[in-house]
Amino acid sequence: MGETFAQKILAQKSGRKRVENDQFLRCKVDGVLANDATAKLMIESFNKMNREVADMPEGCTIYFDHFAPAPNQDAAANHNLVRDFCRKHKIKLYDVGRGSHLHVPVEIGQCRPGMLFVGADSHTTVLGGVGAFATGVGSTELASVLATGELWFRVPRVVKVELKGEMPEYVVAKDIMLEVVRQLTISGGRYKALEFTGEAVKNLSVESRLAMASMAVDIGAKVGFFAADRITEEYIREYTDRPFNIVTSDPGANYERTVTVDLSSLEPLVALHPSIDNVQPVSGLTETIEINEVYLGSCTNGRLEDLETAAEMLQGRRICPGVRLIVAPQSKIIYEKALAEGIIQKLSEAGAVILPSGCGPCSGTHLGVMAPGEKVLSTGSRNSPGRMGSGQSQIFVASPVTAAAAALEGRIVDPKQTGWGGK
Amino acid sequence: MLETYKGKVVKLGDNVDTNDIIATRFLIYTDPQKLKDYLFYEIDPGFTERIEPGSILVAGHNFGCGSSREHAAIVIKAAGFRAVVAESFARIFFRNSIAIGLPLIECPGIATECKQGDELEVDIRNSVVKVKDREMEGLKYPEFILDILEYEGLSNWIAENRDQVLKP
Numbered sequence: 031m032g033e034t035f036a037q038k039i040l041a042q043k044s045g046r047k048r049v050e051n052d053q054f055l056r057c058k059v060d061g062v063l064a065n066d067a068t069a070k071l072m073i074e075s076f077n078k079m080n081r082e083v084a085d086m087p088e089g090c091t092i093y094f095d096h097f098a099p100a101p102n103q104d105a106a107a108n109h110n111l112v113r114d115f116c117r118k119h120k121i122k123l124y125d126v127g128r129g130s131h132l133h134v135p136v137e138i139g140q141c142r143p144g145m146l147f148v149g150a151d152s153h154t155t156v157l158g159g160v161g162a163f164a165t166g167v168g169s170t171e172l173a174s175v176l177a178t179g180e181l182w183f184r185v186p187r188v189v190k191v192e193l194k195g196e197m198p199e200y201v202v203a204k205d206i207m208l209e210v211v212r213q214l215t216i217s218g219g220r221y222k223a224l225e226f227t228g229e230a231v232k233n234l235s236v237e238s239r240l241a242m243a244s245m246a247v248d249i250g251a252k253v254g255f256f257a258a259d260r261i262t263e264e265y266i267r268e269y270t271d272r273p274f275n276i277v278t279s280d281p282g283a284n285y286e287r288t289v290t291v292d293l294s295s296l297e298p299l300v301a302l303h304p305s306i307d308n309v310q311p312v313s314g315l316t317e318t319i320e321i322n323e324v325y326l327g328s329c330t331n332g333r334l335e336d337l338e339t340a341a342e343m344l345q346g347r348r349i350c351p352g353v354r355l356i357v358a359p360q361s362k363i364i365y366e367k368a369l370a371e372g373i374i375q376k377l378s379e380a381g382a383v384i385l386p387s388g389c390g391p392c393s394g395t396h397l398g399v400m401a402p403g404e405k406v407l408s409t410g411s412r413n414s415p416g417r418m419g420s421g422q423s424q425i426f427v428a429s430p431v432t433a434a435a436a437a438l439e440g441r442i443v444d445p446k447q448t449g450w451g452g453k
Numbered sequence: 454m455l456e457t458y459k460g461k462v463v464k465l466g467d468n469v470d471t472n473d474i475i476a477t478r479f480l481i482y483t484d485p486q487k488l489k490d491y492l493f494y495e496i497d498p499g500f501t502e503r504i505e506p507g508s509i510l511v512a513g514h515n516f517g518c519g520s521s522r523e524h525a526a527i528v529i530k531a532a533g534f535r536a537v538v539a540e541s542f543a544r545i546f547f548r549n550s551i552a553i554g555l556p557l558i559e560c561p562g563i564a565t566e567c568k569q570g571d572e573l574e575v576d577i578r579n580s581v582v583k584v585k586d587r588e589m590e591g592l593k594y595p596e597f598i599l600d601i602l603e604y605e606g607l608s609n610w611i612a613e614n615r616d617q618v619l620k621p
Contacts, residue, residue: 054595056619067480071523074483078608097481104481152521152545168523168549174607178616182597216468217515221544250518250543305468393477414470414519416495421473 032280034188035255036223039163039277043146051284053185060145061088062175063131066105067096067393068150069112071169076176083119084179088140088147092116093124093131095388100126101396129361129387132156132244132329136236137363139270143258144277148175152247153329153411159240160266161258161276163223166247186223186252187286188279189214193230195294200446202339203238204331204409204429207245208299209291212309219251222286225279226256230293236265237333244330245411248306298432298445300407303424304415312432313444319426323406324349324437325418326377326430327358327385328392331409334364334373336430341373343434343450344380350440356398358385380437394418400425407436454554454602455578458535460509462571464564467513471525471546474517480524485531492528506533509573513539513564517546526550536575538582538591540564551598554606558582560591577602 033041033048041049043057064072069092083090092112100106109126116123124134132153135141143161148154150172157164167181175181191210210224224246226239234242239256246254256262257278266274279285300315302308326332326340337359349355357377359365365387368374374384385391391398392410400406400419405426408418413425426442435445479491493500510529516539517525526549529537537550537557550557556577567573567584574583578599580591594602597619604610 054597054619067477068522070481071483075608079611081611096477102481108481150521150523152519154521166521166545168521168526168545168552170523170552170607171548174552174611174616177611180616182619216518217541217543220515220541247545248519250515252544395477412470412472412519414472416476417470417472421495421497 031284032282034283034285035225035257035277035279036163036186036188036253039144039146040183040185049185051185051187055183055185056180057146057183058179059086059148059175059181061086061140061147062090062172063135063147063149063154064092064172065096065131065151066094066098066109066112068169070108072150072173073112073115075170075173079173079177081177083176086179089122090176091122091124091131091140093129093134094126095130096393096395098126098388099386127362127386130329130389133333133360136160136240137269137361139266139272142266142272142274143262144275148172148181153244155246155251155254156240156244156329158246158253158255159236159243160262161256163253165252186221188223188225189219190285190288191224191226192288192290193226193228193293194290195230195292196233197293197296200298200431201296202429202431203234203241205296205299206291206293207242208301208309209296210289211245211249211301211307213289214249216305216307217250219246219249222251223253223255224251231256232259232261235335236262237335240333241330248411298429300432300442301413301427303413303426306411306413306427312428312442315442319405319442320440321353321407321436321442322404323354323356323398323400324433325356325391325398325406325408325410326433328389328410329360330411331430332358332360334367336409337368337373337377340430340434341376343431344438345376347380347438349381349437353437353440355382355437356385356391357382358391359387361387391418407433407442409433454556454605455599457574457576458509459572459574460507460535461505462511462567462569462573463504463508464569465510465512468515468518469512470519471517471522472519474525475522475528480522485527488524488528489531492532501532504533507535508533509575510534510537511539511563511567511573512537514541516542518543521545523549523553526553526555530555536577538563538575551601552607554602556602558591560589562589
């Protein structure tokens with residue numbers, strides 16, 4: 031029987047020839063990531079473990095992105111505590127404004143294909159977009175990796191997500207993933223890994239793959255994996271010439287099940303309040319959903335192509351009066367590219383507020399928090415009540431294209447009916 | 454940590470998100486005593502005040518889905534819950550609970566078998582749940598996970614060099 035990518039990577043990292051599904055293993059981890067929402071707890075646990083920082087090929091890196099720049103004195107004090115820890119243990123810190131640990135590791139060449147990464151953030155699955163086995167854990171587990179270089183895993187069964195056909199206009203990777211979420215439901219990926227394959231993958235940019243992989247966890251999956259290919263290699267070579275090991279599943283691998291998405295049949299989708307698998311075509315909405323805020327950003331849709339797509343829709347127009355359009359590029363590099371390409375200018379002229387790189391609005395920590403009774407269209411990945419502020423606000427999750435259309439109209443509309451932009 | 458507990462059931466539904474358990478803005482705090490007042494704060498302020506110490510949280514499917522925040526497990530423990538029993542757990546919450554020493558049992562059928570206020574007995578070591586006169590079997594743990602719980606979580610487990618228990 032052939033092996034899945036998960037069997038292969040975990041076998042290699044546990045020093046075995048072959049491992050089987052559901053087997054418990056102790057694996058050597060290539061690198062660990064934490065952010066300013068989880069690092070303090072990690073430090074406290076690490077200090078109880080009485081160990082030195084373990085050697086790992088890619089080490090530990092910490093990113094300030096959830097409370098950055100600090101919105102209050104407690105958060106500011108936390109930042110200083112983490113800064114001191116990083117200095118003391120020679121840990122690399124990406125301070126405020128540099129970007130999120132859910133993107134920067136790929137643009138600095140730290141996380142590469144075939145690697146095993148864990149991060150104290152559930153959306154660490156994002157890094158599977160470049161063919162790494164990457165998953166989220168809690169702070170104490172992350173501390174245990176920092177102390178030992180190792181972590182226990184159970185080999186996940188793999189669900190194959192076969193993508194075929196071509197995307198129509200106004201449909202983007204986010205819509206593909208919302209369709210996957212609709213089919214598998216909020217718990218359909220529990221304890222499993224998702225592997226995206228099929229003829230249509232070659233038409234997906236690395237940024238699109240990262241967007242889709244980020245949401246693997248939102249259906250419970252441990253990993254969202256795109257085997258690295260020529261497109262991945264080109265992307266990574268833009269940032270680093272360090273070596274990597276492309277891992278793919280064998281043709282006869284033992285998949286638990288296969289789901290197929292025909293991209294040509296998709297249209298713009300939206301996950302309605304209050305659950306991410308409450309997915310419907312925007313064209314089929316039976317009631318008018320007026321919105322107060324549009325958020326373009328997050329580890330799902332805060333990348334260059336997302337900003338560019340929205341800017342094309344918004345170019346030369348103004349957003350609907352009374353609607354707030356909040357934009358957060360995922361990293362400083364993305365921000366600077368968007369500046370150089372005139373994307374920021376277009377967004378700003380249309381009425382957008384541009385934030386520093388980070389996770390603020392999507393995690394409800396600051397910079398765009400929702401009041402009771404408000405509605406937001408977010409390009410993030412979650413819409414449980416209270417996620418972006420008040421538990422009495424409502425969150426609707428859709429693509430950057432649908433977000434731009436909503437910002438212009440002040441309500442959730444089918445972007446293909448607006449006649450604006452076009453993909 | 455691995456003894457048998459008895460407690461009153463506080464019951465919740467399916468797909469309870471860690472973001473609901475504790476909102477992101479409170480993650481700047483790590484002291485359990487400070488965190489405990491923020492359990493379900495955004496959607497049900499005052500939840501913690503209604504919890505009798507020693508209660509057992511019973512939930513449906515996919516409990517603890519969403520974010521990786523370990524604060525979710527910490528705050529449940531700090532609010533006075535002794536254990537969590539659910540139809541199924543989201544994987545990071547499951548791992549976090551073990552890592553901080555909050556006993557939990559994945560027990561298919563539990564949500565239909567017991568209701569709010571019932572008396573429940575949970576035997577963590579053997580993964581057995583007793584409700585009224587009925588005994589239900591939960592998923593069994595591998596030895597090393599019981600060992601982590603025995604040491605009340607990963608921090609002690611590693612400090613005591615128990616991490617070599619699990620073969621690579």
